Amino acid sequence: MNSDEYLKLFVEEGSFYNRIVLGSLLPSGVWEPLPLFFQTWLRNYIGGVLLYLISGFLWCFYIYYLKRNVYLPKDAIPSNKAMLLQISVAMKAMPWYSALPSISEYMIENGWTRCFSRISDIGLPAYLIYLAINLILVEFGIYWMHRELHDIKPLYKYLHATHHIYNKQNTLSPFAGLAFHPLDGILQAIPHVIVLFIVPMHFTTHLVLLFIEAIWTANIHDCIHGNQWPIMGAGYHTIHHTTYRHNYGHYTIWMDWMFGSLRDPEDDESKKVI
Numbered sequence: 001m002n003s004d005e006y007l008k009l010f011v012e013e014g015s016f017y018n019r020i021v022l023g024s025l026l027p028s029g030v031w032e033p034l035p036l037f038f039q040t041w042l043r044n045y046i047g048g049v050l051l052y053l054i055s056g057f058l059w060c061f062y063i064y065y066l067k068r069n070v071y072l073p074k075d076a077i078p079s080n081k082a083m084l085l086q087i088s089v090a091m092k093a094m095p096w097y098s099a100l101p102s103i104s105e106y107m108i109e110n111g112w113t114r115c116f117s118r119i120s121d122i123g124l125p126a127y128l129i130y131l132a133i134n135l136i137l138v139e140f141g142i143y144w145m146h147r148e149l150h151d152i153k154p155l156y157k158y159l160h161a162t163h164h165i166y167n168k169q170n171t172l173s174p175f176a177g178l179a180f181h182p183l184d185g186i187l188q189a190i191p192h193v194i195v196l197f198i199v200p201m202h203f204t205t206h207l208v209l210l211f212i213e214a215i216w217t218a219n220i221h222d223c224i225h226g227n228q229w230p231i232m233g234a235g236y237h238t239i240h241h242t243t244y245r246h247n248y249g250h251y252t253i254w255m256d257w258m259f260g261s262l263r264d265p266e267d268d269e270s271k272k273v274i
Contacts, residue, residue, distance in 0.1 A: 009117040010109045010203055011036070017207075018043045040105050045098040051214045052090060052178055059174045059218055071224045076169040086175035089162065096182035097189075101210045104193045108203060113196035115203045122200065130200050135251070137199065138209075141191025143255035146248040149184065159184040167241050169223045177217030189213060216251070225265050230254060235265035 015036065021043045022031040031039055060083065063071050108115045119127045149160040162181040166172050178185065192210055195201065225235025232249040236256075240247040246263035249255045256262035 003111060006117065007109060007111050010105075010115070013117065013203060014040055014105050014109065021047055036109075037102060037106055041098055041102040044101045045095060047211065048094055048098055048214060049091070051211060052094070052175075052218075053087075055215050055218055056087075056174045056177075059222065063222060063224065071222075072169070076223060078170050078173040082166075082171050083173050083175045086166070086173060086179040089179040090175065090177075093178065093180055093182040093185055097178070097185050100186050100189055100193065101207060104196065104206070104210075107193075108196070108206075114198070114200045115196055115206065116200055117203055119202055126200075127202060131202070131205065133199050134195050134201055134209075137195045138191045139250055139252060139255055141194060142188055142250040143248050143259070145188050145191065146250075147259075147261070149187065150244060150248070159187075164241065164244065166221075169238065172221050172223050172238065172241060174218035174222050176221040177219075178214060227266070232256075236263070239263050239265060 018031070018036075018039045022039065025046060031042060034042065064077050068074075068077075104113075107113050116122060122130075149155050159181045163176070163179060163184065166176045166179070180188075189210065192206070192213075196206065220232065220234045220237040222234050223238045224233075225238075226233040227235065230252045232247065232251055232253050236247040236249075236253060243263065246261050247253070247256055248261055253262055
């Protein structure tokens with residue numbers, strides 16, 4: 001198979017996902033006349049909105065109502081007003097967030113990255129090795145992007161401060177996970193795209209990892225400390241929102257441990273007891 005024929009596999013796969021999402025939710029006359037890039041953007045926008053709202057509402061319903069006072073004391077539950085504000089900020093940013101996976105798909109479809117279409121093209125062992133390298137590089141990239149959004153004062157003032165108005169347990173909720181300035185959210189996700197030029201990556205896995213971000217960020221903003229080493233769970237991230245100088249990592253604590261910014265929730269609790 002020559003390179004042009006291989007690139008068509010990405011186009012066909014992206015078009016297939018467009019038909020699944022857009023064909024299920026919109027009249028064909030609305031989306032089929034659009035160029036492929038805008039179909040992809042519309043699919044990512046609708047998918048992102050649905051994933052954010054459905055996962056957020058289900059998680060909030062579970063922890064704030066079904067398990068009320070089990071995971072969090074009553075005074076730590078955010079108000080409806082605070083959650084609606086977070087939803088409003090996220091919804092304003094969502095059209096811009098949706099541009100990043102759309103641009104990455106465009107670059108993949110044009111052969112600018114090292115993506116491959118099928119796991120069978122390289123074999124499962126190589127796929128798993130490349131996936132592990134990808135996740136390590138993404139973790140490294142997000143850690144330093146997040147840290148610089150704090151350390152470079154104009155970036156913090158004009159971008160990241162929008163997210164850090166939520167700095168107490170009773171202002172944090174799963175809906176805060178995507179409540180960023182649009183450029184801030186894109187900068188923190190862009191390592192997912194940069195690594196496509198460095199490490200071979202499965203196309204669908206790349207898309208899945210981008211959308212997992214919406215679920216993961218909801219999880220780490222619920223203030224419930226799961227205490228599952230080495231996961232950078234909500235206990236660690238709540239400390240980040242209260243000290244601003246610790247726990248910049250994303251999925252794991254390793255980057256904070258390596259670069260001296262780790263602060264353990266268990267140590268914090270021990271100090272409070274003392």
